[in-house]
Amino acid sequence: MRTNGTKLEGVELRRIEMPLVFPFRTSFGTQTTKSALLLRVVTSEGEGWGECVSSAHPLYSSEYVDASADVLRRFFVPALAAGGDVRASAVATTLAPFHGHRMAKAALEMGVLDAELHARGVSLGDELGAVRERVACGVSVGIMDSIDVLIDQVEQYVAQGYVRIKLKIEPGWDVAPVRAVRERFGDDLLLQVDANAAYTLADARLLARLDDFDLLLLEQPLPEDDVLGHADLAKLVRTPICLDESIVSARAAADAIRLGACRIVNIKAGRVGGYLEARRIHDVCAAHGVPVWCGGMIETGLGRAANVALAGLPGFSLPGDTSGSDRFFATDITEPFVLDDGHLPVPTGPGLGVTPIADRLAEVTASTEWLAA
Ligand SMILES: [Mg+2]
Known part of the structure; x- marks a missing residue:
């Protein structure tokens, strides 16, 4: 039991580099290596x-690894240390004076939460309110060099059991690949597309051509700050619009829903400042009858474990990008998440329910830095 409060002792920042099994191309760039910052948060509880x-690189959003490390080192860890009793539920409030850097905030809150839940012997899924023992998994398929290569790739994912396919699109790679996949795999395949903000409202007529293919949703067609544009576009296309990049908080979700800018929301804890804010977005969406699903940011097994826990909440009624570890990595840093009949199990151990494998972690570590509180 906590009596005198929990003290932050320090945070280890660990820069890792993990090769991807093959390049992942989206409308904003091609990624061949996963660069990430892992935080080991040490408190008086564990x-x-x-x-x-x-x-x-700051291509998906303004955040990037070196900036995240800097803001954690310079501002966030000192603020948390100065705040006294360290509780996950108060991390966001402590860091609120600092603008932006939601991914860095989310990482710090996640580490504090994992430590706290370990001390209490509670799993993240139980803490967040997960109601499922396993979650249905979709997969995000990058932009390919040709439609033949795309069809081969989708074929492999379908064979692996993924229950939903998401195609990344961009101008010049939209109607034709979607048509090809729909024709090859039939009407029963759950199919959706993600533009990562690559279009403008002037493309409405083109985007409306996607209506023919019975897609689950059209994700983030317009720029992040063009919420009203999405509301206008929603009147011109039948495919439900889903927002990703635009939804940076529960307030943003409530605004977008009220404006009619989206009928579905992709929730990513990093994008919104943490798993606790992610749960609030889930709650806002549920209150409005808006389905949500869990997005992915090419997480290692640590983030993947947390995402699967989040996806266990009741409002996550669409399959997420919670793919198996082997979708991106030949070897994960935790025990790998392996797809079983298109699903992944929600971890049941305390906290994240997974921890890094020391040897494997050492292999992918580029640098470490200890920030004493
Ligand atoms: Mg997206």
């Missing part, structure tokens, strides 16, 4: 792991 989902 330790926990956080994973920062910012990438090496």
